[in-house]
Amino acid sequence: MGSLTLTHLTYAGSGLPTARVDFDPKFTVIYGSSNTGKTFIVDSIDYMLGGHVRPSIPRAAGYSQILLGLLLPDGTPLTLVRKPGGKSIYVHHADLRNLVHATPDAVVSARRIRSRRDISHFLLSKVGLDDSYIRTNEAGNTELLKLADLTHLAVVTDTRMIDPTPPSQRTRGTAARTSARSVMKLLLTGEDEPPAAKLPNAAQRRIQRSKINLIDSLVLDLYAKLSRDQTPAELQQQLARLEGTLEDMARSLARESEQQARAVAARAQLAEKVAESENRLGEVLDLLGRFGILRQQYQSDLARLEMVSEAGNLLGYFQVGRCVFCGAEPEHQHPQHGVQETTQLHEAVIVESTKTHTLLADLQLTISDLEAQRDELAQHRADLTRQVDEADNALAQIEARLAPLNEGLREVVAERLRIERDLELRARLDELDEHRAQLVSEGAVPAKRAEALIAGRILTSFDQVLQRVLDSWRIPDVEDAGYDPYGGDVSAGGTTRAGHGRGMRALLHAAFSIALARYCLDRRLPHLGFLVLDSPLVTYKEPDYDADRIPPNVIDHFYRSFLAFPGQAIIVENATPPPDVIEGARVITFSGSGDRPGFFPARPSSAHSVS
Structure with missing residues (x-):
């Protein structure tokens, strides 16, 4: 061979x-x-x-x-x-x-x-x-x-x-x-x-009877698998009605799903705004804390300056004239005597006190503005929180409407599958009936x-x-x-x-x-x-x-x-x-790539391909 x-x-x-x-x-x-x-x-x-x-x-x-x-x-x-x-x-x-x-x-x-x-x-x-x-x-x-x-x-x-x-x-x-x-x-x-x-045909007929008996057994088995005793025409009508129901349910489900998607997007935007409001409120509170410490510092500085001024007045350090230390008259005092120093100190205390008062006044305005922002942000956050709660309630309502829709859709799909299976079984039964009729008319395999x-x-x-x-x-x-x-x-x-x-x-x-x-x-x-x-x-x-x-x-x-x-x-x-x-x-x-990626080579680019 x-x-x-x-x-x-x-x-x-x-x-x-x-x-x-x-x-x-x-x-x-x-x-x-x-x-x-x-x-x-x-x-x-x-x-x-x-x-x-x-x-x-x-x-x-x-x-x-x-x-x-x-x-x-x-x-x-x-x-x-x-x-x-x-x-x-x-x-x-x-x-x-x-x-x-x-x-x-x-x-x-x-x-x-x-x-x-x-x-x-x-x-x-x-x-x-x-x-x-x-x-x-x-x-x-x-x-x-x-x-x-x-x-x-x-x-x-x-x-x-x-x-x-x-x-x-x-x-x-x-x-x-x-x-x-x-x-x-x-x-x-x-x-x-x-x-x-x-x-001889006689032997064929004996085999034919065995095949017919087998077909009859298969027919009984297929009938047992049918879920309901319905004709193919009835099954087709029921299937058509289910298809219409499925389309209606699919449209309703699509509308609810679209609303859910929009509600989820709105809820996400609200969450971002709440986060931004809380961040800004935190920044304002942090500034208020810092400026409060600064205000305390200014007030402490003013208190110290006032104490220095009162002490100078009490002791006469800031008075021009006879020296409180030696009793000399101004015309008899030396050029570098303390009169000049004490006068400059008095002026410095006044200038520093004035500047500190000015800074404190500006700081107080800033603090007042920040406190107004704090109150406004707190109110805004409360409003946003309320809107978030409303959005969550809206989502819960949508989900409550979606649950029965999904369950109903599953039931309708299961019913459609059952009908389709029954239709397939009916078609198989028709084929077996046709094959049985053919065996009866044509004969079967020899002995x-x-x-x-x-x-x-x-x-x-x-x-x-x-x-x-x-x-x-x-x-x-x-x-x-x-x-x-x-x-x-x-x-x-x-x-x-x-x-x-x-x-x-x-x-x-x-x-x-x-x-x-x-x-x-x-x-x-x-x-x-x-x-x-x-x-x-x-x-x-x-x-x-x-x-x-x-x-x-x-x-x-x-x-x-x-x-x-x-x-x-x-x-x-x-x-x-x-x-x-x-x-x-x-x-x-x-290799999946390189000179021999697979059985088929790489296609030429469209610019060089032949039409």
Whole structure:
């Protein structure tokens, strides 16, 4: 069986910088910051291989072509080109890595149309699996193998990595389990199912009755979940009335909320004015205190000056004439005698007393003015305080009106949700009734046919490969790992994968995919040849390891296990690979900034962009 090799994924658009990642034929690691387009790359690969979910992020806007490069088993280059949202894939037998204008060599449908002109048959024919059949149900019906039956085993997205659905199944359900078991038989043994013919209608009718009974049980269960016995028309009318009530309540709530916002703003302004008034009143009181001390000082100075004047008069120090000390007449007194001194002292006392009286008078006027300001500010503060109380009362009244409005709104919304749920249940009931009528008219699946199982020795060999993969990562408590061909799940440490937490589910899914690829490629059994894993390590944490990341021991051994991988491996992760892996693999780092911020390069400025 042949294998495919991915060479590149490219997004191209007119006037936009080309976004591309090139894949190493053996091992590629894409890691770095979150929200840089790593998962978008995996989703785009799945989309180009026939996936129906279009990958979409804002930075992809404007790109008109998605290019996926491959190498066929004989080494021939191949480029698949698809428009985002397009239903056709254009095939070019060349290695194209820019906007494609050439005429394609072939055009195939991106979706399976049960013909030889879809991408599924085209690629399966290149690896020799286009005529392989798989079983689709327990009755024994078969259909041709689809590419989607293999891509979900080779391209594992981050959501499927942690989903409890068994890794061998694309979806849940009995039919999916049967198909997955048949695909695993094809991969592990190389043997497909023999095509089955339609069985007699009598058997179909027996199965039909079982399906009808199941539908009847589902109908009874859905009826039990209905909150009220109302027709869809009645529910629609009630829903319309509730919508009108909601609009009225929303308008009332908006008016009250607007009044509340204005009242809160007014209350805040009043609070600022109160603070300003109190600050100014504090300043005035402080000045009054200081000026009161100064007034006391002036009064003390005047008292001392008056005392000096009275003492001088009493002793005659300030009288001009005969000296009170020696009795000499003025004409007999010496030029430097004390008469001049005493006269000047008397004049100085008078001048100082006059100046102090003047200062005291001015100070008294200032104090009187400040006291008037104090009284005015105190009254203003009292007025503001009263206004604040009134504003608080107004806010309390608004809140009292808002409370019943909010409660009523919650009740109406809850009632609307109940009606919408009943409408959904009614729609589901109508679908079941239609499906029941179709089963009655068309018949059902034929009777059960014995299924060819996978030999025990093959399952044992695969389980050994799975165990070696887990042991190489140094993960604790993963002994007795194995694949259950009946349930489709894998188990390790005595617990199925679905019974583990998100971290172990991701690692067990990755280990299953790697073991399956190793087993098939080493034995030249059917496999696409490449493996793309998105975020197998993000959610895992070792027991008793106090960190929010995976221990480097597991990370390093995980990455190193791919250095000897027999096919092509592409790992998309946040965890940094060890230095020896960086040297031995193609490592693409998305830093969120710098030369390679992410999958999409920075857009050119509008001034230089091409319209």
